Amino acid sequence: MHWLQSRRLHYLLGGVLVLFLLFALLRALFVLGFSSIEAAEYGVDQHFWPTLLIGLRFDLRLAILCMLPMALLAYLPFFNLANNRWSLILARAYLLLGLLALVLLYFLDFGHYDYLGVRLNATVFRFAGDADISTTMLWQSYPVVWIVLAWLALAGLVFAAFLLLERFTLQRRAANISRVQAGLGAVVITVLTVLGLLGRVADVNFANPVPLRWSDAYFSGNADLAAIGLNPVIFLYDTAWMESTPYDREQVASHYQVMADYLGVDHPDEASLDFTRHRGPQPHRVVETGERPPNVVFVMLESLGASRVGAYGNPLDTTPALDHIAANGWFFERFFVPVTGTAKTVWASISGVPDVSREETASRNPLISNQHTVINAFEDHQKLYMIGGAAGWANIKALIQQSIDGVSLYEEGHWQGPNVDVWGISDLQLFKEADQMLRSLPADQPFFAYIQTAGNHRPFTIPEDRGDFEERYPAQEEVEKWGFRSIAQYNAVRFLDYSIGRFMDMARESGYFDNTVFVFFGDHNNRITQLPHMPPIYEQLWLESNHVPHMIYAPALLKPRVIEPAVGLADVLPTVAGLLGIDYVNRGMGRDLQLTDHGKERAVPVVLVEGSFPIIGLVTQEFLLKMNYDGSDPTLHAMDSAEPTNNVAAQHPEKFEYLRQLTRGAYETSRYMLYSNVRE
DSSP states (O other): OOOOOHHHHHHHHHHHHHHHHHHHHHHHHHHHTTTTSSSGGGGTTTHHHHHHHHHHHHHHHHHHHHHHHHHHTTTTTOOOTTTTTTHHHHHHHHHHHHHHHHHHHHHHHHHHHHHHHSSSGGGGGGGGHHHHHHHHHHHHOOOOOHHHHHHHHHHHHHHHHHHHHHHHHHHHHOOOOHHHHHHHHHHHHHHHHHHHTTOOOOTTTTSSOOOOGGHHHHGSSSSHHHHHOOOOHHHHHTTTTSSSOOOOHHHEEEEEEEHHHHHHSSSTTTTTTOEEEEEOOTOOOOOOOTSSSEEEEEEEETTTGGGSSSGGGGOOOOHHHHHHHHHSSSSSSSSSSSOOOOHHHHHHHHOOOOOOOOSGGGGGGSOOOSBOOOOOOGGTTTEEEEEOOTGGGGGGHHHHHHHHOOOOOOOTTTOOSOOOOOBOOOOOHHHHHHHHHHTTTTTSSOEEEEEEEOSSSSTTOOOOTTTOOOOOOOOOHHHTTTOSSOOHHHHHHHHHHHHHHHHHHHHHHOOTTTTTEEEEEEEEOOOOOOOTTSOOOHHTTTTTTTTTEEEOOTTTTTTOOOEOOOEEEGHHHHHHHHHHTOOEEOOSSOOOOHHHHHHHOOOOOEEEOOOOSSSEEEEEEEEEEEEEEESOOOOOOOTSSSSSSOOOOOHHHHHHHHHHHHHHHHHHHHHHHHHHTTTT
């Protein structure tokens, strides 16, 4: 292994080791001196050591990232660290300045956590607006002189270690290494570097390499413990994308009265912007108080729009199982997700707050991933979340584990079946293993299970293990006419529906079917051209992407019913809680659809066009009001009109004015709720 004799390779590996030891030392200092976890818990808490290991993996990533510029300087063709004095001077300057910055960030992190109880993140930049006050507070509160001396001493000590490393590697006599040996070394180091940056080895999926993310540190659901697994420099970077002004408090306040009235706030208070509502057990509950409540199973239908479902008029007999459920359960004719995108749907279905983030998704913001959720009011229910692939995408893992108390998360790596594509096991296999899990739970304890499907998504894989499902191949023109972009997508929808039908059969055989409320909802649709079976407003005014199927199915508990008013994703949890007679607190945008105590027309806030300057809207049974995100250019449109682009505001002036205020109010309030709904 002569390639290991490379001076430059030794220098780079040694540099990574020096930095890793520095970061590990600083992590130990944080754990022992600043963490909220007591020393007695180190050997008791089963999550402590795995969390600490996650933190060390972040430290290794940071060490590698810091040495990448040095690798460039080391391997320049003619002017590199091994043969050029100026390259060496440049490298030393980079190291000295970098070490000063890194150690300073760690010291700031210690003070930030000691003061606020959270690791250093992008909110620290808000102190820059009051620099005089902030610096004075620091001077009066901390031994600044001693801290500065410690900062300079530690950075200088590590810099001296690099000078020593330089002496024993770069300044020694070069060994003779062939090009083959050098190439082998490059390949090995590249692979190790990639694995180090990914932060995974044993659990890495090379078909879908998901890097270690901040959400992995929150696997225990304990924020204090998760702090031990975070790296302040990487965490600061991860939070830097957040909007500098996440919501406009003045706009929220100006629309507070109309929103508080619409939501039925218990104790309206414009000063505190309180949107809390307490709802006790309702007379429309399906079981009497004291009886064992039914189980609840949420099934999120990946990329399934209403236009592709037979119950909504599609004639291709694509979804016979869902059509049967719609005919024999509660069928929602006008159901909308507030914003398109799977992560945004997961967010709203759990938190009850529309994810109206303009940058990325709310789930990627570690400062708000600990959301209040009505799910926690289901205190007697054992809670499970099941997804066939990795839950790390968009960091929804943190939302699930931080927001839902005592949840058992099952994802890629937990399942017996093989992965069929990038999204993990097939939906059919997911339902099979979910059924096995649910049937094994104690019969005397109800469960709340959330099953997230993924097969109806590119690459639309139909697995080899498909039961008696058979693919069909109609003409491409025929499937396109009725809303499918390809025959592969058409068959993927059919297989998703087939899997649901099999799941219902399994639930009956397993014995929990009659005492379970099944809740089905799509996460988003794809924008498509006008369809013969759908009102033209869906395509012409961009509602198609938000319009998805929704059914609540419990034949032994609920009579079939068609719900005509507009209902939104945020309404699902309050409605199910009302059915079960759950006593809950609601701080989101949803309402129990059966509550009419304040007599307000049902309306669903939606984002019609996403981006930095979104177009927002509000859907009712009769109208769509749309406007720019800043409230400009509001127009009113009739839902069932043959010419839906016509502005009918002049024909309905009072309705227009009320919906105009409610639209802007719902949007600004949703932005505010993303932060106000965070659990304390």
